[in-house]
Amino acid sequence: MLSPTLGESVEGVVTDDRGEGVPSLLIKAFLIPEKIVGEEGLEGLLSSPESVPYSAGSGRASQDGSFRIGLVAPAQGEAGENYLVLYISGRGGSAGRVHVVSTVEVVSSTYISLNAPESLLLGDKFLVKGSLTDYWHQPIEGRSVRILWGGEEIVIPTSEGGLFFRTLTATAEGTFKLTATFRGEGLYLPSSYTATIIVYSGELRATLSFEGESFFAGDTLQVEVGISGYTPQMGRLEGSLFLIGTDGQDYPLTTEEVTPPSDTLEVVLNAPPGVYTLSLTLKSPSLPSPLHVIGGELTLLGRALISIESLQLPRGVPVKIDSVVVASSGEPLGGVRVTLKLPEALGGEGFVGTSSPNGSVVIYLTIPPTAPLGFYNATVYLKPPLPYYPPLNYLFPLIVASRVQFVNITYPSWTSRDSPIKVSGRLLDDAGQPLEGEDCILLHIGGDVLARSSLYEGGRFTLTATPPPHLPPGNMTFVLLFTGFEDERAAFYLRESIPLQIEVLHQTYLTFNYSIEKSYVRGEIRLLDEEGEGIEGATLEVVAGGQRMMVHTGGDGSAVISYALPSIRTHYVTVTYRGNFSRHLSPAQESWRITVEGGSDLGRNIPLLFYALSAAIVALIVVQVLLYFRRLRPLKEARRAFEREELYRFVARGRRRAVYALYREFLRRMRQRGFDRRREETLREYFSRLERLGVVDGERLKRALPHLERAFYSTTPLSSKAVKEVGRLMEGGEGS
Structure with a gap:
């Protein structure tokens, strides 16, 4: 031993x-x-x-x-x-x-611990509970403990943790011994424990009743307490209500005054899921012992809860939903089968996931691509694998939304202080249909919102912005963002953004100072940065009087040019700097007009100019006469081709004069009818094609674009006046 x-x-x-x-x-x-x-x-x-x-x-x-x-x-x-x-x-x-x-x-000695009241009232039902352990205080399970009370021996097997308990009744008045005995078994030696209990006489009796058999943990229970045998001399009665688990563990519910002959106690059932016995203890200073009352059994059920954020789901793409399953006490529940079932209007399909030990669960689902946008209710079914946790289901609001996509996005590869960022494109829904809305497109970088735009017909938008002055040079990520609508469609379209990589450059400037000496023009070109400092080592392209040359700037950013004065009275000097991205310098281009007032150097060229002008006039007259009768047909073909948007095929046949006539006619009609700004971008798109093909002069096109809308969509035949002006247009005249 x-x-x-x-x-x-x-x-x-x-x-x-x-x-x-x-x-x-x-x-x-x-x-x-x-x-x-x-x-x-x-x-x-x-x-x-x-x-x-x-x-x-x-x-x-x-x-x-x-x-x-x-x-x-x-x-x-x-x-x-x-x-x-x-x-x-x-x-x-x-x-x-x-x-x-x-x-x-x-072999080990054993110990019995026993918890029993020291005194009782006659007729009390009281709980005796204890435990059986070995020498090292380790529980001994599955052994028999014998309780001797009132001449009756009761055999109770020990449960998990070596625990045993039993409800007994005080049937006689007097002092009694309550003995718990373990007779020894196998490797464990016998032991016993004896407690002394005094039973007092008394007429006070109480009963407990409640409605129902099963409740969820955390629910509120109303317990009816019936009291008999009470006399005013007993004074104030204090009642303690608690639950007794199958392991003998007590879970206090409330302690408050109980009013005879009947009272209702409202308690919250705070205990783990399981089977319990309701018990009440009544105390009074005048009572020799508390009155112990045992009520009926009830089952506490666990409630599995799931937290799901607002379900705003796009159509036609797999969606991952993260959620957590917990008990009503807040503890995570693992192994719970979670089924999310879509409403019948969305196909009624169910999607399944199982919670991990920490309660997290992932569900993958797909909304049908043809599902109507709108508000729905999805049903989530929870099936825990634990005892006393019944299956539950919950309704969650679900929003079927559309993703949006940016298409035909154009933006510059670089920007500077004097070269703003211009972003244009279209916004479509997930079905490829254009969207329209007010003030829902913005361009931003970091926390700076640079520009906002609305969506116009065809889902088109245009943003123009200047980079913030505090932005350092280099490759920057600007963000084009759809912020969503603010009308009744707000919940049905998801936000979308795309990054735009744009090089931010230092602004450069060109200056030109010149002098005319005899038959030569001598000048100094300077390339300056934003601070007015010269830029060294830059290559400049100069076109002056029909001559093209390449020059390099020196230490102060200057370069000297010299060229022979052309024979015409007025000419232009155009200087182009292509920029340097590695040095974060922006391109620049400037033109200067140089006019020579009189002078002997030009006098010798007057006869030559006269003969050249006469020859041009004669050639123009001959061309006008030869082509007069051929103009009408190409003009009509041009109009039909333009209406069918077959611009490339039409231009490939070389009918450029007819396109010029259409251009002039559009200008005339616009002056008469006004302009609808919503279609400005459509016209810009068509006429930019003509410009790239070399059909329409770029500068004149830019001046005419704001006046072409109604003419483009008109079906009125071209006037004869437009036909007559073809020649003048082709010869560079301004027309009537």
């Missing part, structure tokens, strides 16, 4: 290889449960004997090597097969040795 001192000992002699006794060595004894010894064996377990909690005593060898160790109970152990092991310490720093004496069967 294990006790602090076992009354047993182990004796022996420590010898060396020659059989002679070795004195003064320290020997430690251990009782180690067999199942504790793992793959490392006893030697591995005792490699650090000081840390092993199974020590059963120690002793030191005498001069002849003999020793005797009185065994004591180890601080930690287990009943059953154990190894009796001796550890002989080394000498002079040498390692110790492990010696197995034998295997022994260890």
